[in-house]
Amino acid sequence: MKENEMEKTTEKPEVTINLTKVEALVLFDLLSRFSESGRMDFVHKAENQVLWNLCCILESALTEPFSENYEKLLQTARVSLLPTEQINDDGTERGRYT
Secondary structure, three states, X not given: OOHHHHHHHOOOOOOOOOOOHHHHHHHHHHHHHHHHHOOOOOOOHXXXXXXXXXXXXXXXXXXXXXXXXXXXXXXXXXXHOOOHHHEOOOOOEOOOOO
């Protein structure tokens, strides 16, 4: 699935996320640890809170989660973020995460 197919399924091609400086700092630390370890280990309650805050922000910015074809939109979005060598000729991803 190509990027232009995803653009056809969304109202806007970009979403702007505004975080406070403290939210950004806590989120950065959490994501940095995840990037290094591959594990989402929470070391402080604020990390849960910043993810809930981010989810709320995204929920208000997106219409797709409320769409009847959400699963298809999500799959298209996921595949569109992969490098081309991880995508099969039919547009599906190789070696899916389980």
